[in-house]
Amino acid sequence: MNKCGYVAVIGKPNVGKSTLINNIVGEKVSIVTAKPQTTRHQILAIATSEQGQILFIDTPGIHTGHKKALNKFMNRTASTAVNDVDLILFVVESLKWNKDDEKALSALKHCKAPVLLIINKDDLVKKKETLLAYAHELFAKFNFTEVFYLSASKGKGVEPLINSIYQYLPQSENYFSDDFLTDKPTKYLVSELIREQLMLRFHQELPYSLTVEVESFKDQGNIVHIHSVIWVERPIQKNMVIGKQGASLKHVGIQSRKEIEDLLGKKVNLKLWVKVKSAWADNDKLLQQLGYKDEY
Ligand SMILES: Nc1nc2c(ncn2[C@@H]2O[C@H](COP(=O)(O)OP(=O)(O)OP(=O)(O)O)[C@@H](O)[C@H]2O)c(=O)[nH]1
Ligand SMILES: [Mg+2]
Missing domain, CATH: 3.40.50.300 (P-loop containing nucleotide triphosphate hydrolases)
Incomplete structure (x- = not known):
């Protein structure tokens, strides 16, 4: 059954x-x-x-x-x-x-x-x-x-x-095929893996002031090119994420790329940008634009 x-x-x-x-x-x-x-x-x-x-x-x-x-x-x-x-x-x-x-x-x-x-x-x-x-x-x-x-x-x-x-659980056929693990698109999973690295690296309010958006995802067969933006709330946070001579951002990029390559099972070319959207986390309209939409 x-x-x-x-x-x-x-x-x-x-x-x-x-x-x-x-x-x-x-x-x-x-x-x-x-x-x-x-x-x-x-x-x-x-x-x-x-x-x-x-x-x-x-x-x-x-x-x-x-x-x-x-x-x-x-x-x-x-x-x-x-x-x-x-x-x-x-x-x-x-x-x-x-x-x-x-x-x-x-x-x-x-x-x-x-x-x-x-x-x-x-x-x-x-x-x-x-x-x-x-x-x-x-x-x-x-x-x-x-x-x-x-x-x-x-x-x-x-x-x-x-x-x-x-x-x-009710008696029923499976709703999804066996190889399905989530309903979320790959772009979302990629943005989450980048956010995970950012949350692991930064402390205090910074992890809560950033969000990640994958702007483009181009699968060219043996390699995937990904462009992603890390949105923060204030210019000082942008400096923190980038770090001295770009060291922090480079570290996040390397770690995230490894995780994304594991997920996709192929080589990844990952480009990250850090941009400021003032107080995005307290603005309903910006939240929606950044993917925090009520789905019910
Ligand atoms: N020692 C111990 N740590 C655990 C266990 N389960 C989870 N953790 C740790 O607890 C922390 C939080 O785990 P998450 O799975 O992110 O918790 P969550 O409830 O999903 O948290 P939110 O998404 O913030 O609501 C991580 O550091 C985990 O490794 C456990 O059984 N034992
Ligand atoms: Mg959780």
């Missing part, structure tokens, strides 16, 4: 939602960094197995305390992902409940689908028995259907979760 259905993955930033999805899909469909607010869009990630197909919707971490238009877009994007899905995974980090988790949980108030509680990063907890008390506290807040303790980055405890997910 083949199963296929949608599973939304919800939680505050940095709890390991994208790591979990990548682990199950077996490829880096969604970028991962140690910084909160890495994921900015809904991303469909497709895991195909003998049992059928799990259509994961990765979402931005729901958060409080940031007031820019981009933050509102991200919270809205995550909150709407719970509508019309077959199952929801609510991901928390072991023993780290705070007001952002509270806000993420409130997005589930009116959802109709069953919700599994995923307690991630259990590798960081020495006394495993403390997790039982933690889960007990969380069950008092919401009527979760089941709880799973796991480590997404180590891939521990993930198998039982996969088997359980299939129990909740």
Whole structure:
């Protein structure tokens, strides 16, 4: 009996939602960094197995305390992902409940689908028995259907979760062919790999003040030529991204090219430009122009 259905993955930033999805899909469909607010869009990630197909919707971490238009877009994007899905995974980090988790949980108030509680990063907890008390506290807040303790980055405890997910999916043929991993176009995946390198390299507000746009993508058979713009909010940030004698930008270019070559399986010629669009992250019109569009 083949199963296929949608599973939304919800939680505050940095709890390991994208790591979990990548682990199950077996490829880096969604970028991962140690910084909160890495994921900015809904991303469909497709895991195909003998049992059928799990259509994961990765979402931005729901958060409080940031007031820019981009933050509102991200919270809205995550909150709407719970509508019309077959199952929801609510991901928390072991023993780290705070007001952002509270806000993420409130997005589930009116959802109709069953919700599994995923307690991630259990590798960081020495006394495993403390997790039982933690889960007990969380069950008092919401009527979760089941709880799973796991480590997404180590891939521990993930198998039982996969088997359980299939129990909740409707009987159906697969919606996508086996080799499909995401609904996002290659250009988007490329821009995300560049943004991942930028998020890894820069700190404080800079990772949150930049966005990446792939302007052109020309596949010439054995080599792909890619031109991409890194948009920042202020001229000083442009200088930071470029670095002394262009050193930072060169490093980002080399690292991103390697990742993109892995993704495409061919040689890549990557050209990066840094440009300023004043306060783009707090301007609804500019957000839309830069690809942050409500899709529902
Ligand atoms: N120790 C440990 N770290 C983990 C685990 N899962 C994820 N991480 C790390 O947690 C950080 C955040 O992971 P992400 O997958 O980007 O988290 P996310 O929930 O998608 O974050 P946002 O996209 O910002 O909402 C990364 O540094 C991961 O390597 C885990 O099981 N154990
Ligand atoms: Mg993420």
